[in-house]
Amino acid sequence: MSFQQAGEHTPAPFCRRLLQVTANEKVGAYRLLWALDRDAPAPLPGQFAMIAAAQGWGAGVDERPFLPRAFSIARRREDGQCAFLIEDVGPGTARLCALSPGEGLWVLGPLGRGFTPAPAGRRTILVGGGIGIAPLMILQDAILGAGAAVGSGTAAGVGVRFGADATPGESASCVALLGFRGREHAHGASLLHEPQVATDDGSVGHRGLVTDLLERHLGDESPAVVRACGPPAMLESVRAICERRDIAAELALEAGMACGYGACYGCAVPRRGGGYLRVCVDGPVVDAAELERVS
Amino acid sequence: MIDFCGIELAHPVINGSGTFDAIAARRVFGEQLVERFPFSAFVSKTITLSPRPGNPAPRLWEAPAGLINSIGLPNKGLSGYLAEDLPQLAQLPVPLITNVMGSTAQEFCELVAACERRPEIAAIELNVSCPNVKTGLDIGSDPRQLEAVTQAVRGQTGKPLIIKLTPNTADVAACAAAAERGGADAVSLINTLRAMALAPGSDRPWLGGRTGGLSGPAIRAVALAQVAAVRGAVALPIIGMGGVQSPAHARDLLRAGADLVAVGTESFRDPAAAARIAAEIY
Ligand SMILES: Cc1cc2nc3c(=O)[nH]c(=O)nc-3n(C[C@H](O)[C@H](O)[C@H](O)COP(=O)(O)OP(=O)(O)OC[C@H]3O[C@@H](n4cnc5c(N)ncnc54)[C@H](O)[C@@H]3O)c2cc1C
Ligand SMILES: Cc1cc2nc3c(=O)[nH]c(=O)nc-3n(C[C@H](O)[C@H](O)[C@H](O)COP(=O)(O)O)c2cc1C
Ligand code: FES
Numbered sequence: 001m002s003f004q005q006a007g008e009h010t011p012a013p014f015c016r017r018l019l020q021v022t023a024n025e026k027v028g029a030y031r032l033l034w035a036l037d038r039d040a041p042a043p044l045p046g047q048f049a050m051i052a053a054a055q056g057w058g059a060g061v062d063e064r065p066f067l068p069r070a071f072s073i074a075r076r077r078e079d080g081q082c083a084f085l086i087e088d089v090g091p092g093t094a095r096l097c098a099l100s101p102g103e104g105l106w107v108l109g110p111l112g113r114g115f116t117p118a119p120a121g122r123r124t125i126l127v128g129g130g131i132g133i134a135p136l137m138i139l140q141d142a143i144l145g146a147g148a149a150v151g152s153g154t155a156a157g158v159g160v161r162f163g164a165d166a167t168p169g170e171s172a173s174c175v176a177l178l179g180f181r182g183r184e185h186a187h188g189a190s191l192l193h194e195p196q197v198a199t200d201d202g203s204v205g206h207r208g209l210v211t212d213l214l215e216r217h218l219g220d221e222s223p224a225v226v227r228a229c230g231p232p233a234m235l236e237s238v239r240a241i242c243e244r245r246d247i248a249a250e251l252a253l254e255a256g257m258a259c260g261y262g263a264c265y266g267c268a269v270p271r272r273g274g275g276y277l278r279v280c281v282d283g284p285v286v287d288a289a290e291l292e293r294v295s
Numbered sequence: 296m297i298d299f300c301g302i303e304l305a306h307p308v309i310n311g312s313g314t315f316d317a318i319a320a321r322r323v324f325g326e327q328l329v330e331r332f333p334f335s336a337f338v339s340k341t342i343t344l345s346p347r348p349g350n351p352a353p354r355l356w357e358a359p360a361g362l363i364n365s366i367g368l369p370n371k372g373l374s375g376y377l378a379e380d381l382p383q384l385a386q387l388p389v390p391l392i393t394n395v396m397g398s399t400a401q402e403f404c405e406l407v408a409a410c411e412r413r414p415e416i417a418a419i420e421l422n423v424s425c426p427n428v429k430t431g432l433d434i435g436s437d438p439r440q441l442e443a444v445t446q447a448v449r450g451q452t453g454k455p456l457i458i459k460l461t462p463n464t465a466d467v468a469a470c471a472a473a474a475e476r477g478g479a480d481a482v483s484l485i486n487t488l489r490a491m492a493l494a495p496g497s498d499r500p501w502l503g504g505r506t507g508g509l510s511g512p513a514i515r516a517v518a519l520a521q522v523a524a525v526r527g528a529v530a531l532p533i534i535g536m537g538g539v540q541s542p543a544h545a546r547d548l549l550r551a552g553a554d555l556v557a558v559g560t561e562s563f564r565d566p567a568a569a570a571r572i573a574a575e576i577y
Pocket of ligand 2: 264265310311312313314340341362364366368394422459484485486487509510511512514536537538539557558559560561
């Protein structure tokens with residue numbers, strides 16, 4: 001099956017680990033939660049973790065949360081510090097957003113399949129919507145760490161790279177196109193290098209959709225691949241645009257999850273040609289060609 | 296070592312059917328999974344004669360201290376399981392129990408006869424939480440039907456035969472007694488309790504399969520009551536399950552009359568949960 005070869009993955013330790021929160025930074029509407037994770041192998045960009053607070057997990061509305069929650073590993077430093085970018089949308093994320101340095105965090109991961117590097121000589125266009133910028137942060141870190149040009153800056157000392165036999169071409173370049181609801185969320189753009197921003201209300205950058213920016217970038221001639229994460233409607237629009245122009249795209253999907261490691265079959269998403277894929281083990285990053293549509 | 300229907304087990308903790316995919320887990324965790332395999336026997340998810348894709352999404356709803364699932368028994372079908380999965384499962388360091396479900400006694404017999412021919416399979420578990428095509432009632436909720444199916448299947452195999460009782464019945468002890476009369480070697484319980492959730496703010500069911508099954512700590516007290524009731528009715532070995540999260544919960548089921556304990560939903564929170572429970576069970 002093509003999924004099982006598509007993205008790469010790093011095996012996870014066979015046990016959840018109790019980590020300590022080291023920082024909780026407010027970034028506009030989001031929280032960047034840092035924890036020290038020395039014992040785990042470095043994740044590949046696009047991999048995720050199942051996380052839960054060690055205390056106060058289960059005391060929210062309706063006695064939730066009960067299960068751990070899935071989060072992209074958004075950043076990873078050489079010293080083992082890793083970061084999750086979190087938006088408060090319910091009891092689980094609310095609890096995680098409220099964690100203070102020193103508190104405990106259960107983490108299982110890295111899980112799932114990540115992004116693959118662009119073939120030599122191709123630009124990578126990152127397309128992120130809202131909280132979907134999280135896996136693009138670590139992906140951009142990996143691309144920049146591998147020496148790609150983004151206008152001026154390059155990132156140094158990042159603890160993440162693609163698999164050993166998968167180094168992107170030296171002349172590769174990378175551009176990040178990010179869409180947000182409005183000003184408060186658009187603060188998230190500060191987490192990527194030299195992003196181009198669109199907002200629904202025009203308060204920051206282009207007024208309109210991030211896919212407007214994508215169409216513009218695909219207009220020029222240099223060959224590109226697209227790597228996207230965001231709400232389903234955005235991903236579907238990215239998928240359709242790339243299909244129309246015959247551009248290779250990888251999409252990082254979301255689905256409700258109970259386990260994150262293939263045990264429950266709860267995270268099913270319809271695959272092109274019938275049947276379902278499990279987002280946690282066949283994804284979360286999938287080749288757009290494997291989907292009929294994103295819904 | 297524990298003797299369960301003539302099978303030697305290193306400890307009394309196994310997995311609940313459909314709550315651990317050892318093949319997927321081996322890809323995720325690598326060889327550590329095999330080296331530190333948490334269960335003393337491995338139970339497959341339910342296998343049906345024909346392949347099934349499973350239910351449309353969403354398949355999960357988080358309930359107070361529990362989970363409602365409507366997964367819909369996705370599986371490769373009998374021949375796909377025997378050809379592709381069983382050889383991989385046979386590499387695990389523990390005995391294999393294959394869980395099967397048919398919609399008629401005839402289908403159950405076909406499934407069990409095929410399992411009987413495979414030496415990799417140590418025991419067979421029947422999932423009888425399936426609606427009878429004619430009456431719509433779960434085969435396992437009606438003692439007469441259950442006895443008839445068990446008896447028919449008994450003739451197909453010399454391997455230990457476990458009946459996984461449904462908790463969605465008026466009298467689980469009567470069902471256990473029917474399984475015993477039909478020739479079962481053991482019973483397992485409880486399967487998930489029928490449950491439903493509405494999409495927030497609407498009158499539509501949330502789950503793609505409309506209703507689902509409730510599992511996890513929310514059903515632990517029900518499991519204890521049903522295991523105790525079944526212990527009072529039959530002499531067969533019992534595999535008890537439902538909401539087990541700690542060694543103390545497992546001990547409760549053993550004290551209520553179970554011989555083995557299965558861990559299901561708790562493995563979702565920690566894949567090594569069963570190892571932690573087994574290490575401190577006595
Ligand atoms: C691979 C992956 C990576 C992700 N990465 C990130 C990330 O980097 N950052 C981030 O912020 N988020 C990320 N998410 C999303 C994140 O996992 C969810 O936002 C989180 O699980 C929500 O939990 P909650 O308790 O806060 O909200 P919930 O109350 O669980 O609400 C979330 C949604 O679930 C549904 N829902 C409501 N009640 C229930 C219920 N009882 N049972 C089931 N569903 C319900 C509703 O549609 C609701 O909008 C990721 C998800 C996946 C699958
Ligand atoms: C996601 C999920 C899938 C399940 N699939 C099956 C199945 O295929 N066959 C079966 O007999 N039981 C199935 N079960 C029931 C479990 O084996 C077990 O009986 C039940 O979950 C109670 O145990 P627990 O509370 O520890 O999870 C499933 C349960 C869950 C949560
Ligand atoms: S979340 Fe359990 S199988 Fe994907």
